[in-house]
Amino acid sequence: xxxxxxxxxxxxxxxxxxxxxxxxxxxxxxxxxxxxxxxxxxxxxxxxxxxxxxxxxxxxxxxxxxxxxxxxxxxxxxxxxxxxxxxxxxxxxxxxxxxxxxxxxxxxxxxxxxxxxxxxxxxxxxxxxxxxxxxxxxxxxxxxxxxxxxxxxxxxxxxxxxxxxxxxxxxxxxxxxxxxxxxxxxxxxxxxxxxxxxxxxxxxxxxxxxxxxxxxxxxxxxxxxxxxxxxxxxxxxxxxxxxxxxxxxxxxxxxxxxxxxxxxxxxxxxxxxxxxxxxxxxxxxxxxxxxxxxxxxxxxxxxxxxxxxxxxxxxxxxxxxxxxxxxxxxxxxxxxxxxxxxxxxxxxxxxxxxxxxxxxxxxxxxxxxxxxxxxxxxxxxxxxxxxxxxxxxxxxxxxxxxxxxxxxxxxxxxxxxxxxxxxxxxxxxxxxxxxxxxxxxxxxxxxxxxxxxxxxxxxxxxxxxxxxxxxxxxxxxxxxxxxxxxxxxxxxxxxxxxxxxxxxxxxxxxxxxxxxxxxxxxxxxxxxxxxxxxxxxxxxxxxxxxxxxxxxxxxxxxxxxxxxxxxxxxxxx
Amino acid sequence: xxxxxxxxxxxxxxxxxxxxxxxxxxxxxxxxxxxxxxxxxxxxxxxxxxxxxxxxxxxxxxxxxx
Numbered sequence: 001x002x003x004x005x006x007x008x009x010x011x012x013x014x015x016x017x018x019x020x021x022x023x024x025x026x027x028x029x030x031x032x033x034x035x036x037x038x039x040x041x042x043x044x045x046x047x048x049x050x051x052x053x054x055x056x057x058x059x060x061x062x063x064x065x066x067x068x069x070x071x072x073x074x075x076x077x078x079x080x081x082x083x084x085x086x087x088x089x090x091x092x093x094x095x096x097x098x099x100x101x102x103x104x105x106x107x108x109x110x111x112x113x114x115x116x117x118x119x120x121x122x123x124x125x126x127x128x129x130x131x132x133x134x135x136x137x138x139x140x141x142x143x144x145x146x147x148x149x150x151x152x153x154x155x156x157x158x159x160x161x162x163x164x165x166x167x168x169x170x171x172x173x174x175x176x177x178x179x180x181x182x183x184x185x186x187x188x189x190x191x192x193x194x195x196x197x198x199x200x201x202x203x204x205x206x207x208x209x210x211x212x213x214x215x216x217x218x219x220x221x222x223x224x225x226x227x228x229x230x231x232x233x234x235x236x237x238x239x240x241x242x243x244x245x246x247x248x249x250x251x252x253x254x255x256x257x258x259x260x261x262x263x264x265x266x267x268x269x270x271x272x273x274x275x276x277x278x279x280x281x282x283x284x285x286x287x288x289x290x291x292x293x294x295x296x297x298x299x300x301x302x303x304x305x306x307x308x309x310x311x312x313x314x315x316x317x318x319x320x321x322x323x324x325x326x327x328x329x330x331x332x333x334x335x336x337x338x339x340x341x342x343x344x345x346x347x348x349x350x351x352x353x354x355x356x357x358x359x360x361x362x363x364x365x366x367x368x369x370x371x372x373x374x375x376x377x378x379x380x381x382x383x384x385x386x387x388x389x390x391x392x393x394x395x396x397x398x399x400x401x402x403x404x405x406x407x408x409x410x411x412x413x414x415x416x417x418x419x420x421x422x423x424x425x426x427x428x429x430x431x432x433x434x435x436x437x438x439x440x441x442x443x444x445x446x447x448x449x450x451x452x453x454x455x456x457x458x459x460x461x462x463x464x465x466x467x468x469x470x471x472x473x474x475x476x477x478x479x480x481x482x483x484x485x486x487x488x489x490x491x492x493x494x495x496x497x498x499x500x501x502x503x504x505x506x507x508x509x510x511x512x513x514x515x516x517x518x519x520x521x522x523x524x525x526x527x528x529x530x531x532x533x534x535x536x537x538x539x540x541x542x543x544x545x546x547x548x549x550x551x552x553x554x555x556x557x558x559x560x561x562x563x564x565x566x567x568x569x570x571x572x573x
Numbered sequence: 574x575x576x577x578x579x580x581x582x583x584x585x586x587x588x589x590x591x592x593x594x595x596x597x598x599x600x601x602x603x604x605x606x607x608x609x610x611x612x613x614x615x616x617x618x619x620x621x622x623x624x625x626x627x628x629x630x631x632x633x634x635x636x637x638x639x
Contacts, residue, residue: 046594050620055594170596191596225575225635227595227616234616235594266638339619343634449613496596496611 009187009198009429015041015166016416018185018201020173020240023052025389025401026207027156028111031118032409034163038416041199043188045208045499046235047169048157052209053232053390054398056339057150060132061122062143062399064108069131069142073105074570076143080105080368094542094561095253095369096394100376102568104395104403111403118159121148150338171197172499173239174436176204176247176385177424183247183385184422187432189502194440194495196433202419203412206372206380206387207405210396211238211510213452213503214459215363219265226449232390240391241372242506245513250373250381250548252393254510255517256528258367259299259465263315264356266347268340273317273329273351281317284355285310299361299465299527306360314355325352361465361527368396373546378408381548384419393544438490439501445491448500454482455504455511467518468532476515483508513547513554520545520556574633575615576622578607582629589621589630597621 019030022044030042044051065073080101081094104111116122124130124146131142161167174187177198185200209232217228227234245251264270283293285305291313305311317325329351344351371393378386388408389401439445462475487508492498523537524530543558575597576589583606590598590607598621599610609615617638621630 046596047591050592050624051594055620056618056623219638224613225615225617227614233594233618234614268638338623339617339632342619342622342632343638346634347639496599499596 009433010195011197013041013166013168013197013199015039015199015201016203017041017412018043018199018204019165019207020186020205020243021045021052021207021209021389021391022048022157022160022167022169023207023209023389023401024054024152024156024398025391025395025405026205027153027160027405028115028118028402029205029207029388029405029409030165031156031159031163032114032406033412034160034165036409036413038412039166040160040164041166041168041201042160043168043171043173043186043199045170045172045191045239048160048167049154051153051233051235054149054152055233058152058398059146059149061112061145061147061149061402062108062397063112063145064105064143064399064403066109066143071141071143072570073102073108074568075141076105077102077564079141095256095544097374097376097562098564099562099568100374100378101394101400102564103376104400104407107403107407108399111406114406115402119155120152121155124148168197172502173208173243174502175432176243176249177428177432178247178382179423179425179428181248182383182422184424186243187429187436189436189495189498191495191499194437194498196437198424198429200422200424202384202416202422204385205378205408206240206244206385206391207389207401208240209233209236209238209390210370211236211241211507211514212364213237214455214507214511214514216456216460217362217364219268226453237503237506238510239503239506240387242509244372244380244382244385244387244391245509245547245549247385248382248549249385250546251513252371252373252547253367253369253517253545254513254547255521255545256367256369257364257514258370259361259364259527263358264354265359267349267351267354267356268343270340270344270349270351270354270356273356281315282319283358284314284316286312286314299529302358302361303466303529311358311360313358315358316355318353318355363460363464369394371396373544377411378404384422436502437498438488439492439498440495442489442491445489446486448490448492448497448504451482451486451490451504452500452507454486455479455507458482459511459514463515463518465529467528467530469519472515472519476512476519479508479512479515483512516554516556517545517547520558574635575612575617576609576630576632578609579629579631580606582627583607584627584629586626588624588626592620592624594618594620 016038017040019026019042030040034040130146132146170192171188177185188197219228372387374392388404390396395404462471490501492501522533542561585605597611598607601608622632
């Protein structure tokens with residue numbers, strides 16, 4: 001079919017599979033899909049060698065069900081539902097389809113071996129799998145491995161290059177392309193040379209990060225530096241979520257976005273040293289009086305102490321036995337290895353005797369249940385587009401990202417074979433290009449960072465930890481005026497700032513979805529606090545909050561969480 | 574303070590320019606050296622510092638980290 005698409009696309013790529021995001025879900029998926037003989041194009045805003053959550057290395061990985069060690073998927077599902085979601089600032093209960101989670105835990109060992117085949121080391125220096133005392137409260141279950149993953153990203157990047165994946169680095173996704181209610185690819189822009197790229201794909205997989213940049217983030221704020229360590233990397237502006245949402249894809253639980261996870265932002269990675277229930281430590285108030293250690297992990301309890309003037313709280317491991325300290329040092333969660341040591345050295349603190357300050361509760365978008373609503377085959381609510389890893393509600397974290405990438409890759413050959421050649425709507429490409437590149441032509445406009453900071457200000461001030469109807473409405477109103485007045489005036493003097501401008505557009509869309517979701521949840525549940533509705537609304541038990549755009553209008557509905565399939569419920573021995 | 578390049582040690586290998594996740598560096602074609610072009614965006618992850626083969630880059634954490 002003759003097309004005048006060449007007029008406005010500087011590069012047109014046709015591929016079986018388009019992967020958006022080259023992290024711990026995208027890379028394994030791309031490698032595996034290429035092994036299956038599919039043509040794979042991976043678009044990454046940074047580069048694949050050092051980007052995403054694993055950029056600086058990780059030192060632990062949760063394997064999943066492990067029959068040899070007597071760990072079942074059901075046990076892990078229970079733990080995840082009852083403890084982990086809560087621990088990460090979510091709320092207790094089910095908010096996503098438990099069958100997906102079950103299937104992932106169940107295939108965890110398989111996924112780990114697939115990772116090994118890509119060259120990722122899973123064994124310790126001594127050549128053995130090194131199960132550790134679990135930092136995530138899994139008790140005595142042997143599920144968490146200490147791994148030597150300082151270079152996990154360079155290894156994965158090499159694996160996808162060797163398998164012939166077409167890699168578009170420094171390229172940011174603009175929007176998904178749709179035709180007849182089906183996603184047929186995406187448009188993207190190179191953030192260094194401004195080249196506008198059109199990618200036609202039979203299957204599009206979203207594998208980017210979340211949208212934490214609508215809040216200030218975990219780290220100590222300095223006026224000059226606007227990007228911070230957010231537990232997740234600073235690149236996360238929810239590009240996958242936002243593109244999906246604008247295309248009409250359902251997002252889930254955008255209200256339950258959790259709160260800050262870092263314990264001592266000044267000690268950086270060492271602040272995570274103390275997040276380990278396997279080894280005793282003490283929690284003190286500022287007077288040095290001991291408080292139950294659970295207090296620092298419970299939002300309502302922390303607030304109670306705050307109101308009594310008993311904060312800050314400190315966590316200390318100074319009294320632990322040398323042996324226990326050693327164990328703790330070995331297993332502490334730390335994904336910023338070298339930089340952490342550098343900071344400790346420069347600041348001159350001793351990780352053993354340091355009193356780790358528990359910062360006040362900070363809003364954050366790290367909830368494990370937020371994201372794109374996916375089904376058991378990782379399909380979203382629109383045909384042709386799939387979501388894995390942090391992009392999918394319920395599949396956050398390295399140990400969920402990796403299996404989701406591999407499992408979807410197994411289905412991709414049949415998905416691709418059953419899809420006809422995608423046709424692109426030229427007018428849609430043209431309008432996406434016009435919108436995306438517009439900031440390059442604006443002079444004397446608004447810098448993207450100024451607008452991003454304004455969005456964060458609104459989210460911090462009007463949403464935050466303590467929510468109420470009036471504040472949320474005011475936040476929404478102010479966000480609306482930012483959209484009206486400043487979005488058209490966004491300027492970008494070069495492609496680098498164009499990337500920032502596109503990120504701001506994504507953050508703005510998602511902040512709006514987030515506030516709308518919070519307005520609809522008229523209850524207090526776990527760490528989700530509505531000052532005007534202090535009780536749990538039982539009508540929200542086991543419900544997913546779903547939001548999507550229908551003909552440009554936002555729709556919000558709640559839907560029941562599916563039950564765990566009977567075949568997944570095995571009798572306890 | 575964001576990444577700071579010591580040009581006496583820098584060999585122009587491009588590692589920092591290639592690997593910065595946030596793309597803080599640009600490349601000076603004339604000098605054939607990296608330049609910290611978007612320092613205010615540095616999030617102090619330390620990747621340039623840890624990857625630099627000549628230890629020509631240092632990062633100092635922002636004052637608010639103390």
